[in-house]
Amino acid sequence: MYPKINLHIQFYTNFAAMDTKPSSTPTKGGWITFPFLIATMAGLTLAAAGWSTNIIMYLINEFNIKSIDAAQIANIVNGCTTLLPILGAVLADSFFGSFTIILVSSLISLAGILLLTLTATLDPLKPAPCKNGSDLCLGPSKSQLAILYMSVALSSIGPAGTRFTLATMGADQFDNPKDQGFFFNWHFFTLYAGILVSVVGIIYVEDNMSWGLGYGLCVATNLIGLVIFAVGRIKYRLLKPQASPFTRMTCVVVAAFRKRKLFLSLKSADYCQEPYAEGTKLVGTTPTNSLKFLNHAALITSQGDTTTDNISIKKPWDLCTIQQVEDLKTLIKISPLWSTGVMMSTPLAIQMSLIVLQALAMDRHLGPTPTPTTFQISAGTMIVFAMLSTSIFIVLIDRFLLPTYQKLTNTSLTPLQRIGVGHVLNASGMAISALVESKRLAMARSHDLKGNSVVPMSVFWMVPQLVVIGAGEAFHLPGHVSLYYQEFPKSMKSTAAAMVALFIGVAFYLGTAVVDLVRKTTGWLPDGINDGRMDNLYWVLTGIGLTNFGYYLVCSWMYEYQNVEKMELDDSSNAPC
Known part of the structure; x- marks a missing residue:
């Protein structure tokens, strides 16, 4: 599925080739x-x-x-x-x-x-505090x-x-x-x-x-x-913090643009290697051929670009190391995969805001014969089922699914495969949500209920969709963190883990904008949800999820694990002549 990937490599060995001194x-x-x-x-x-x-x-x-x-x-x-x-x-x-x-x-x-x-x-x-029965509150x-x-x-x-x-x-x-x-x-x-x-x-x-x-x-x-x-x-x-990785990335773009008219060389001696560590000279290499424009940043134009002992760079905005160039390439290559996380999380963000409205319009009493004195659960606690599902499935995946899969196939799930399973489960959760909402609306019409009146349908009909969504998060969230941690430059490991928070945050605000757009252009989300068609919105979100999954398959097929390639090179260097 993935180019230049040996399927016998174990799932967690994708973390290899990291310098964690x-x-x-x-x-x-x-x-x-x-x-x-x-x-x-x-x-x-x-x-x-x-x-x-x-x-x-x-x-x-x-x-x-x-x-x-x-x-x-x-x-x-x-x-x-x-x-x-x-x-x-x-x-x-x-x-x-x-x-x-x-x-x-x-x-x-x-x-x-x-x-x-x-x-x-x-x-x-x-x-x-406000007085009981009074509308005047300070x-x-x-x-x-x-x-x-x-x-x-x-x-x-x-x-x-x-x-x-x-x-x-x-x-x-x-x-x-x-x-x-x-x-x-x-x-x-x-x-x-x-x-x-x-x-x-x-x-x-x-x-x-x-x-x-x-x-x-x-x-x-x-x-x-x-x-x-x-x-x-x-x-x-x-681990000691390093210089700001974002400054290093910016230097690459600036230096490459300044030297854009120069011809690239095929000799490693013409490129700036990583600064020597404690007097030890690193093996000379040339930049990779992908995104070749950025290779200009590491091209040495004169002897004055570095100090006489070649330990440091005199003008970091004019010359960068090959490692800096390759780090920026890695971020560019992984950005399409990151964008699929935004589009996967946006439907979830929308659904989390709609679950409470649905629960308020459903029977939340416990027991088969509800009475006015029967305990009823809070609408806001429905999210508990998704959280509980995620917690349980993380344990099942770690202690049962992954070992069983490895025994049956002699391979382990890669981070990209785990994320792919999460895509499928999230889209399935949206489809289940659409079916449940369709049933709720049909029951509301059969009882001639308008506005936000409570429909005689148990709120626990929503549990299956929350369980499926929770299982999806158990697959894709650890998968995302694993992928970014292994693939990001070693100076950006904490930033790599926080990239998950970034696309969730973006999805949160993007979901708000989508809901506003739907309210302005359709009649699906009126103030009274029994008068609308929230099921249509869920079907649209299902379509977005499936389309995004297709986009993800293309991105993952084109992506090449950086650290796995390094592992393969190391293994080949130890092979007999």
């Missing part, structure tokens, strides 16, 4: 660090999900903020917590290292959640809003600096590619399990007992995660 002694790292990093992830996830997933209800109930304004604030929070990990990863890769970024961001988020807890417990920090003052926004902003920094930086730091602790893949799987399992526990446990405390107690639990879990992470400091293998 530790800055500390070789005895550090390994499995001794696993419980520290996983426990840290669990504590910080519980804290972040505990306050962020229920922020709309807090703003409405405690600060008397109108529902639309509360939703806008929540959208900003969701966008920031999704996109800010990119900034945290860049800072970790380029300046401070993973450990410092995780430690500092955890401290800041701890301060933010603590301040948020104070707003829930101290009366002067929030407006007076909104928050400017000073109360300032404190609230400050607490939310500080609390959002925690996920930004930890969510994917922790994944990269964990993988850096292992030399064995299979161990790195194992850590990625358990990292995502911990992430989803932590969110699940927060939605079921902490949010229940906030809604039914006390906001102060619920946020206090978030403070406690954040603190526990921070302490565990700091205690494990002496065991971690820490």
Whole structure:
């Protein structure tokens, strides 16, 4: 399926050919660090999900903020917590290292959640509660809003600096590619399990007992995660940050453009090699033939381009190393695959916002004969089924599916194959959603129900689609992180892991734009969903998913694993003459 790929290569060996030279002694790292990093992830996830997933209800109930304004604030929070990990990863890769970024961001988020807890417990920090039966509610003052926004902003920094930086730091602790893949799987399992526990446990405390107690639990879990992470400091293998990779990439473009009229050479001596390490001269090579225009950046035009000992480059904006050129080529080659992640996540982002509306118009009581006193589940908790499905399938894939597949075929699933399975499952989930919504609308018409009236159809009809979607995420999310981690330049490992957060964040805003477009151009999404055709929207999303899957097949067929090729070269060099 993939050109120049030997199918006998194991799935996790695609992580090979990475230079992960530790800055500390070789005895550090390994499995001794696993419980520290996983426990840290669990504590910080519980804290972040505990306050962020229920922020709309807090703003409405405690600060008397109108529902639309509360939703806008929540959208900003969701966008920031999704996109800010990119900034945290860049800072970790380029300046401070993973450990410092995780430690500092955890401290800041701890301060933010603590301040948020104070707003829930101290009366002067929030407006007076609305009187029962009265429409007159005093909104928050400017000073109360300032404190609230400050607490939310500080609390959002925690996920930004930890969510994917922790994944990269964990993988850096292992030399064995299979161990790195194992850590990625358990990292995502911990992430989803932590969110699940927060939605079921902490949010229940906030809604039914006390906001102060619920946020206090978030403070406690954040603190526990921070302490565990700091205690494990002496065991971690820490990699030194390098110069900003984005500056290096920009230098390649500028240098190639400046020397665009020069003829390319076939001699390795005419190209700038990677700077010598401790006086050891690297083997001379020439740039690859793909994207040849960029090869101009590494072309030496005069002896004055480098120092007399050839250790450093005098003008980095005029001359770059071959490695810099090849790193930029790698990013360009992988960008089409990354774009398929955006188009796959956009339908999911749209569906997550529509699930609540569907659930509100369905029977949410537990038991076959609902009564006014029968317990009914919250519409917002339906997402739990997708999270639970993802958590379970990650374990099944890691402990059962992958070993069984390997025994039956003598091969292992590659990252691209795992992502492909995720594409198929996500499109299938959209099709199931369309069928369920069609049934719900038919029942609404048969009972002559209008607007948002509750249809006598159990909300648990939505569970199968959420299970399928959750299974899809269990395939494609670890697959994406694995692919980017192995293929990105070694100076951008944290940034590579955060690329998943980037396309999810883009999908979040793109999904909002798509819904607005559909509302303006069709009658599918009126205020009363019983009067619309949400099933048509789901069918359109299914078509988008299938089309995107075809685009993905083309991109994956054309893509060549960079590190696998290096492995093959290394293997051939050891072969007998």
